[in-house]
Structure formats: C-alpha cells, structure tokens
Amino acid sequence: MILLLFLSFLVFLIIGIPIAFALGLSSLVYLLFSDIPLIVIPQKMYAGLDVFVLLSIPGFILAGNLMNASGITQRIIAFCNALLGHIRGGLGLANVGASMLFGGISGTAIADTASIGSVMIPAMEKEGYDKAFSCAVTATSSTLGPIIPPSLPMIIAATLTGLSVGKLFVAGIIPGLLLGLGLLGLTYFISVKRKYPKKGRASWMVMAKRFYQAFWALMMTLLILFGIIGGVFTPTEASIVAVVYALVIGLLVYKELKWVQLPKIMLDSAKMTASLMVLVGFANLFAWIMTVEEIPQMIAAGLLDLTQNKFLILLLINVLLLFVGAFMETIAALLILFPVLLGVAVHVGVDPVQFAIIMVMNLVIGLTTPPVGVCLFVASSIGNISLEKISRAGFPFLLVSLIILLLVTYVPEISLYLPGLFYD
Template sequence: MIWILVIVFVVCLVLRFPIAFAMGLACFSYLLAKGIPLIVVPMKMYSGIDVFVLLSVPGFILAGNLMNQGGLTEKIIKFCNHLLGHIRGGLSLVNIGASMLFAGISGTAISDTASMGSILIPAMKKEGYDTAFSCAVTAASSTVGPIIPPSVPLIIAATLSGLSVGKLFLAGALPGLLLGLGLLLTAYFISRRKNYPKHERSSFGQVMRSFVDTFWSLLMTFIILYGIIGGIFTPTEASIIAVAYALVIGKFVYGRLNFKNIQVIFLDSMKTSASLMVLVGFANLFGFVLITEQIPQTISSEILGFTTNKYVVLLLINLLLIVVGTFMETIAALLILFPILLKVALAVDVDPIHFAIIAVLNLIIGLTTPPVGVCLFVASSIGKISIGAVSRAGLPFLLVSLTVLVLVTLFPWFSLVLPNLFMD
C-alpha cells in the first residue's frame, strides 16, 4: 500500500502541486485504499499543529514582514555599505553581510533571497558586476538566515523533537557565523580576481550615524535572544513582543508604516502562516502513514544494518538531505524526514542538538544546489538570467558551504559549545 502513497506524492510534485496538497492527496489515497476511516485526517492534522511553540512562527513571520516593510532591509544594506563598501567587490560583501544581519529578522532563506535580491541584484548589475555572480552571491548568502537565530526551521526542529528552542538558537550561532565568514572570503577573492568596483571609504562619523539609524532594528534580535535564552519569556511570547516592537519602530522611529500598509502586511502574514500550518498538519498525517507502514523502523534498520559507524551514518544522512533539499523547501523536508533520521542519529550516539543543526544546514545548502535549488530559481528570476549560469557562478560558494557542513558534522564543538556554556 505504501507505493500508492509514493506514486501519488511524486505525481503531484511533477504536476507542481503545492507540497502540502501533494502530501494531503497522497495520504488521502492511501487511507481510502487501506480502508482507514477518514476521521483520522482532521484528528492527525489538528494534533500536528496543537503545539504551543508553533504559535511563535506566525508571530515571527509577522514581525519580519513589519520590519521589512518598515524600511529595515534598506537601512541594514546602507549600514553594511558604509562598513564594507570600500573593499574590492564591496557590494557583494554588503550582500552577504546584510543577509547575516537580516537573518535575525526573516529566519528563512527564500524570503531573504527575494527581499535582498530585489534590491541588491539590480544595484550590483548597475555597478558592473556580472549578473550571474550577483545572483549567485544573493542565493548563497540567503542560506545564513535559517542558521543564525532566531530561525523558523530551528523552531520547527524543536517542535518535532521536543528540544529546547533556546539551545537550538545558541547552537546555530557559530555555524552560521562560520558559514557567513566563508562566503565573505570567497566573494572577496572572486571580486579581486575579476576587479569588481569598490566605493570610497566612509568616514567614522558616517559609519556611526548609519549604525545608530540601524540600531533599533538590530536591537529586536538581541531582545528576542536574550529573553528566550535568559528564560524571561517563551519563544511564543518573544514572537508577540517582536511584533509589538516592530510596530512601534516601523511607525514611530522609521515612519514607514501606516494603517493601509499594516493591513496588507497582516493579510500577507496570515496567508503565509496559514499555508505553513496546513503544511504542518498534512506532514503530521504523512508521518502517521509512514509510522503505520513502519517506514522509520525500516530506514533505521537498513542504515544501521549497513554500518553503525557514527561518521558513515552522518555521511549517508548528509547525502540524503542535500539531495532532498535541492527540490523540497526546508520546512517541508524537516517535517517529513527529521523525526525519522533523528532516531537513526540517536542510535549511533549523535547529540540531538548537534544533529538538528546538521539537518537544517544540509537542507538550506540544498536550496542553492544545482540543478533545481529553490533559491537559485528565485535569484535567477530577479536577475533575468538562466539558472544554469547562476549555478555555475555559485559553485565556489557551494564548495565553501559544503566545507562548513563537513566541519560542523565532524566537530560537534561548533554546535554545542554555546548551549553548554550558557544553558547547562
């Protein structure tokens, strides 16, 4: 019967159904064929979204949209330009640096690619940067967002595993910074080789004025992290505080929010949150079907039957997640695979916090992996260039990302030092 699930799911994906409906139709077909009462559908969907920490996701989505529409993206880019623009290829460094700062607001790779790319790709093309390079930098830099906290994928991983959101946020900080630094160095060396332009050095006063202008935006990230890690409030409460803060800053400090655009922002955030919750609900139903057919046990026994070496198991999991990440959005892939693969990792004594970071890092790298990485499609559509050209230009960045993945996989210290230091 499991082949009915697989065939319907694959056909729906080929027909470009949204991933949530592909899972839903596949599960519905399986239940009908198996003769299982359809009352299971609403029961399992509801139990999947009836998790307190998931309430934080709509809050963070709304806060990110409020800050983005409130002018945050432009101010972060301006600050990074004052800070890095005088270096050769400065605008490419600004692209990556802004993504590292913007990571604390958006938390998702695709939204980062779209928001940053719509501003920076045209600007880089105008200054003489190669279009393929401009798109490749934008797509690669967007992978930093879901690792540097606060991160929506890490919240989802915590929901699926019962792990501490605060510990996962701390665990993602060093790998995220390591990835960002690697991308910065790669962009710099490519820019020097191709002699890309640079701006005049900004004065110390200009840098400080730009920092002050951006300070209120960056303060939100500090408030969220300090509050969650310090035990002052839960992730759900933090998301509501972030929304209130974003409204005040966007309206009274930046002056970019008004009643009309706030209505649009709330509506867009509701649509995004609703689609995500439908995805979570159907994924829980999908998981019920997999458990019914004992798929997790089969996968676990097959992998562990092949080898019990921790590093070989992690290598196999990395390869699987990279491939899945190329054609499936991060959160959808997490919902389907993370609970299954976590059991395999635990069986070979991999720390669950460490494994969560490995899983998320794998899947976001997959978003920039040729030939069908989602972020590559977004960047190429903004730059109006073929995805093949963007893929070729992005290979050095992909190599750096994979190197960081290997380091994080082999050395748990990168993921565990901060959680152990601050939360044990």
C-alpha cells in the same frame, strides 16, 4: 501500499501540485485503498498543529513583515556598504553581510533572497559585477537566514522532538557565523581575481550615522535571543514581543510604517502562516502513515545495517539530506525526515541539538542546489538570468557551504559550545 503512497506523491509533484497538497492527496489515496476511516485526516492534522510553540510562527512572520515594511532592508544594506564598501568587491561583501544581519530578523531564506536581492542584484550589476555572480551571491548567502536565530525551521525541529527552541537558536549562532565568514572570504577572493570595483572609505561620521539608522533593527535579534536565553519569556511570548517592538520601531522611530499598511501586512502574514500550517498538518498525516508502515524503522535498520560507524552514518545522512533538500521544501522535509533520522543519529552517539543544526543546514543548502533550488529561482527571476548560469556561478559558494557543513557535522563543539555555556 507504501509504494502507492510514494508513487502518488511523486506524480502529484510532477504535475505541479504544491507540496503541501501533494502530501495531503497522496495520504488520501493511501487511506482510500487501505480502508482506514477518513476521520484520521483531521485528527492527525490537528495533532500536528496542537503544539504551543507553533504559536510563535505567526508572530515571527508578522514581526519580520512589519520590520521589512519599515525600510529595514535599505538601512541594513546602507550600513553594510558603509562598513565594507571600501574593500575590493565591497558591494558583494555587503550583500553577504546584509544577509547575515537580515537573516536574524526574517528567519527565512526566501524572504532574504527576495528582499535583499531586489535591491542588491541591480545595484551590483550597475557597478560592473557579473550578473550571474551577483545572483549567486544573493541566493547562497540567503541560506544564513534559517541558521542564524530566530529560525522557523528550528522552531519546527523543536516542536517535533521536544528540544528547547532557545538551545537550538543559540546552537545556530556559531555555524551561521562560520558559514557567513566562509561566503565573505570566497566573495572577496573572486572579487579580487576579477578586479571588481571598490568605493572610497566612508568617514567615521557616515559609518556612525548608518549604524544608528540600522541599530533598532539589529536590536530586534538581540532582544529575542537574550530574552529567550535569559528566561524572560518563552519563544511564543518572544514572537509577540517582537511584533510590538516592530510596530513601535516602524511607526514611531523609523516612521516609514503607516497605519494604512497594517491590514495588508497582517493579511499577507496570515496567508504565509496558513500555508505553512497546512503544510505542517498534511506532513504530520503523511508522517503518521509512514510510522504505521514502519518506514522509519526500515530506514534506520537499513542505515545501521550498512555500518555502525558514526562518521559514515553522518556522511550517509548528509548525502541523503542534500539530495532531498534539492527537491523538497525545507519545512516539509524536516517534518517527514527529522524524527526518522534523529533516532539513527542518537543511536550512534550524536547529540540531538547538534543533529538538528546539521539537518537544517543540509536542507537550506538544498535551496541553492539545482534543479529545484527555490532561492536560485527567486534570484534568477530578479536578475532575469537563466538558472543554468546562476548554478555555474554558485558552484564555488556551494562548495564552501559543504565544507562548513562537514565542519559542523564532525566537530560537535561548533554547535554545542554556546548551548553548553548558557544552558548546562
């Protein structure tokens, strides 16, 4: 019966059905042929959604959309340009820097690619940068969004296992910064080699002005992070604080957010939340079926039968996750595989917080890996360029991402130092 579940799931994906509904329909096929009462569908879906911390997701989505409508993208890009524009390849460096800063607000890679890419890809092309390079920089740097807090995948990971959301947020800071620095270094190296342009150094007055303009946007991340770490509010309360903060900044400080825009922003946020929650519900049903069929135990036993060596187990898990991440949406893969693989990782002595960061990094790197890397598709549509050209241009960036991933995998202190400092 489990073969029927996976075959039907693959067929639904191949014919173009969205992954959330593919999970639901394949689960329905399994239940119909297993004579299990269909009442388990709403029961298991509700069980997956009935988690308090998930209430933070619509709040963070709405806060991100409010800040984006307030002109945050342009302010962050202008600040990064003032800071880095005088360096060779400064516009490419500003692209990565903007992703590092914007990622702390949006929490999603696709939102980062779409928002920053729509501004930076045409600007870089106009300045003489290769279009494929511009698209590759935008797509690969967008993976910083789900690693640097706040992060929707980390909220999901915490929901699945009972881990502290605050711990996971803090654990993502150093890996996110390392990945960002790695991408900055490669962007600079390629820019020097190809003699990409640089601008004149911005005056201190201009830099101060750009920083002031971006200050209130950047403070949102600090407010959320230190509010959670300091125990001032829970992640769910933090998301509401973020919404109120975004409204005040957008309406009263930046004054680019208009009251007439709010209904559409709320509707768009509701749609994004609904699509994510449907995915969570169906994925929970799918995961329950896998548990009934003892698939997690089979996977764990299979990996542990191959080897008990911690380093080899982690390498095998990384290979598996990179493969899955190249074909499956991040949240869906996390919902299905995280509880399964966490047990294996803990068995060989890996800290659950470290493994959550490893898992998220693997899956978001998959967003820039052919053939189904979603961020590559978004960047290619903005740049009007083939996926093949972006993939070739993005290969060096993928290698850097994999090197940082290996460091995070085999050097636990990278992800555990800050949580130990604040929580232990």
